[in-house]
Amino acid sequence: MKRSGAILLLVLGAILGIVAPALADGAQAGADIHVAQTLGDRDLTVIIRRVAEVPGPVHVDVVTHAGSPPGEITLTARAAGAATSSAKVVLGDKAGFYSGVVRVDRGGPWELAVDEATIPFVVPALVPSPWENATYGGFIAAGVLLFVALLFAVSGRPGLALVPTAGVVAAVAVAATAALLSPSIPPVAAPGTQLDPTFDNVNDPYQRTSTVDFSRPPVNLVPSMRGEDLVLSLTDGSSGRPVDDLLVHDSAFIHLVVVSPAGNLRHLHPIRTAPGEYRARLQAPEQGTHAIAAEIARRGGGVQLLRSSVDVSGVAAKPNDGTAGLVKEIREVGRPSTITADLGKRDLQPWLGMLGHMIVVGPVTDGPVNAPIWAHVHSMIPPTPGLPDQPDESVAAYGPKVPFTYSFPLPGKYLVWIQVERDYSVVTVPTVVEVPVKGVAGK
Numbered sequence: 001m002k003r004s005g006a007i008l009l010l011v012l013g014a015i016l017g018i019v020a021p022a023l024a025d026g027a028q029a030g031a032d033i034h035v036a037q038t039l040g041d042r043d044l045t046v047i048i049r050r051v052a053e054v055p056g057p058v059h060v061d062v063v064t065h066a067g068s069p070p071g072e073i074t075l076t077a078r079a080a081g082a083a084t085s086s087a088k089v090v091l092g093d094k095a096g097f098y099s100g101v102v103r104v105d106r107g108g109p110w111e112l113a114v115d116e117a118t119i120p121f122v123v124p125a126l127v128p129s130p131w132e133n134a135t136y137g138g139f140i141a142a143g144v145l146l147f148v149a150l151l152f153a154v155s156g157r158p159g160l161a162l163v164p165t166a167g168v169v170a171a172v173a174v175a176a177t178a179a180l181l182s183p184s185i186p187p188v189a190a191p192g193t194q195l196d197p198t199f200d201n202v203n204d205p206y207q208r209t210s211t212v213d214f215s216r217p218p219v220n221l222v223p224s225m226r227g228e229d230l231v232l233s234l235t236d237g238s239s240g241r242p243v244d245d246l247l248v249h250d251s252a253f254i255h256l257v258v259v260s261p262a263g264n265l266r267h268l269h270p271i272r273t274a275p276g277e278y279r280a281r282l283q284a285p286e287q288g289t290h291a292i293a294a295e296i297a298r299r300g301g302g303v304q305l306l307r308s309s310v311d312v313s314g315v316a317a318k319p320n321d322g323t324a325g326l327v328k329e330i331r332e333v334g335r336p337s338t339i340t341a342d343l344g345k346r347d348l349q350p351w352l353g354m355l356g357h358m359i360v361v362g363p364v365t366d367g368p369v370n371a372p373i374w375a376h377v378h379s380m381i382p383p384t385p386g387l388p389d390q391p392d393e394s395v396a397a398y399g400p401k402v403p404f405t406y407s408f409p410l411p412g413k414y415l416v417w418i419q420v421e422r423d424y425s426v427v428t429v430p431t432v433v434e435v436p437v438k439g440v441a442g443k
Contacts, residue, residue: 035269041283043426047063048121064095068095073091074088075087076112095425097394110122131185132182134175138178220236221307223310225311226279228281232278242277252269255294258282260286261287262286263364289309330436341418343400345422350392355378358377358404359419361415363414365412402418
């Protein structure tokens, strides 16, 4: 009886001291998804909030920016074989947050339609890991065997109690080993990051897969104009099939930079209208050949920068907006240079997950189309006590100085644009930088 009591204490102690860490090993629910969308004449950020339970609601925030017209949009959640769920969201005259709720009834790949735009996303399933199952299963087995051993001991057959007692020790050993080793076992890749998500692999991420190399070929970009809309056709460089595996990176599927013949910038975020097809509206574009660069992240393929150009029938050039004090410490080729914008007030909002963005195009000799260097530089959000680690656009507490560091790889003239958000309006500050071959820093 003393041995049985000791085993009981061992089981209880193991449960109290070891099981808790294993709780963190199961597949976790996803985080919020922020996706910038250039939807017709509207500049929106669609936020798909973390799904807490399935079946259950999906809360969607739609953030409008200055200049976006008011009106009604329709949110629709749909998946193969599942019932669709729709909600109307009325966007007001004031820029800011507007909310809607749709419902999902299963884990797996879903699609949120925002009018004609479609945003693929994954509803995660809470699936325990094999080692978590081993931990709980071992302790449950140990408890059952301990009860059997106690019955044998009480009934006056202590010899028979030795068998379940040995089983208790073995079960506790298995459970304790699984619990202790589980933090050091790398988690499986969640479907949707490297592996194409399906209903089966989302609900059983530990199933075996024959895929070893998750990499994808480069993407071909073919732009065309359809009225005022710039249409991007993305195809696989190997198979020629439409590319429909883009990942959200820096809060967008595509960061599209369009530079006009006069050197004006458009930073757009095309909507997905079909597999491999994305579209963004060019409002009152200039006439002539526009240089375009599309920054994407493909599942298993990393970040890619796609370059091309498109001819546009438009109107006369208009200057970029925005003014700010700039301090430029430009060093020779290959050495880090610093450009700092002073926006005057500490009221800047995060935009695309960053404090600010700097677009660099150059060296420019005969127009931006032939510029060899295109770069997208970030100014990170500084940690601030009392504010969330990853604040959204509702937080206006940053600035006024927004610094950027970049090493210009070639000498010459560069077109540079700094972009920040204030009052739900994207402020663009253009400047020109001359990069010397060698010598002291410029101003």
